[in-house]
Amino acid sequence: MKVLLIIPAYNEEGNIVRVCSELRENYPQYDFVVINDGSEDRTLKLCEKYNFPVVSFPVNLGLAAGFQTGMKYAYREGYDCAMQFDADGQHLPEYIGMMIQEMEKGYDIVIGSRFVEFSKPFTLRMIGSHMISIFIKLITGQKIKDPTSGMRLFNRDVMKECAKRMNCGPEPDTIAYFLKKGKKVKEVQVTMKDRIAGESYLNLPKSILYMVRMIISLVFIQNFRD
Template sequence: MARLLIVIPAYNEEANIEKVVGNLAKNYPQYDYVVVNDGSRDHTAAICRARGFRLIDLPVNLGLAGAFQTGLRYAAENGYDCAIQLDADGQHKPEYIAPMLEALEDGADIVIGSRFLTVKKPKTLRMLGSYIISWAIRLTTGRAICDPTSGMRLFNRAMVEEFAQNLNYGPEPDTISYLIKNGAVVREVQVEMGERTAGQSYLTFYKSVQYMVKMAISILLIQWFRKRDTETPYPERSL
């Protein structure tokens, strides 16, 4: 069985983190996890320490990309075979990790937990950006990604090392598109996601629009100028 690390980036998730990690510890003890507290201003880190959760406590807010990369550096340095991102708000359901691992073991480099692989994507204003990003990825790579904005993504060892050592790699659709263009095998597995039960998402409508525009521009233009390092070996350290 592949040695998996669940990376949980967390920013101001005091209302959710205990439930999310508690569920993993109780029902999925076969998987290791680490909470990456991204400079939260609430009690997220204090709750993790009090409950004895495995924690990386960043002193300042680096944003999702920085917190995610911190988790993947930890996975790379400690010899994990693969790593998956689960959001700290509880929307990502760990019961889908097993079928995603199967897809990874079947030859994928990256597996996306997709809401829309077998379920039709709604034609709403909220989903407009997802349609645009899917179109941009297909235009530049020839590959159809049904749910490009899903944050539930599983990475094999090679991808873990690449994300860990390249500074311009964030857990975003433009990076996925860039890797597809450079030969990475990306597959999707149908999942269901829950709704946030507590706290507030940092993504307001205005920020969502900004995000979609930024991703589309990056996929269509900027990714052609990115540099990729796959040659530098990543050092392994035992736990």
């Protein structure tokens, strides 16, 4: 199975070399492309210095634009599946093979989940995730235990739709959309590392706003998506 790892990156100069070098040296069976989302630091220069495949935006367009650009790239280049893979080093490539094996069993989307075998903690950060899981269950009938996981593998059919539809971003409401369309989604247990360098764009206020936006989309907007 021909696989492309899509690595959206915004101001990841402290992580991008380590993440991409590990993939290149230890997992050469997987192709990858960095989507540089208008970084203001040395992310692009480092990608060019180390000859990492990169698509670069002149300005910051956001995660959804980076994700869709990567999906368009994967679809155009004939990949069988594409994985959303973070540039901050939290996603571990040793789980990619296991996720591909699950996809080969007939699943359309495979999610690297932190909570298949472990309970989700009731922390302030996870309250929104609990609520999103509840609403996805109510809307689709299927429970997604880690709806905010960014480690997701998509088959070619889903890749095509994400590449061609503007409203198929890398968010839990898109997973709900595909579940309602009859796509098969599987979660597999993974471990994720803490970020080593840089800061997440999701601080507490942004996290709360994100969760509210996702719930509104799941409850209301989903009914208008064909």
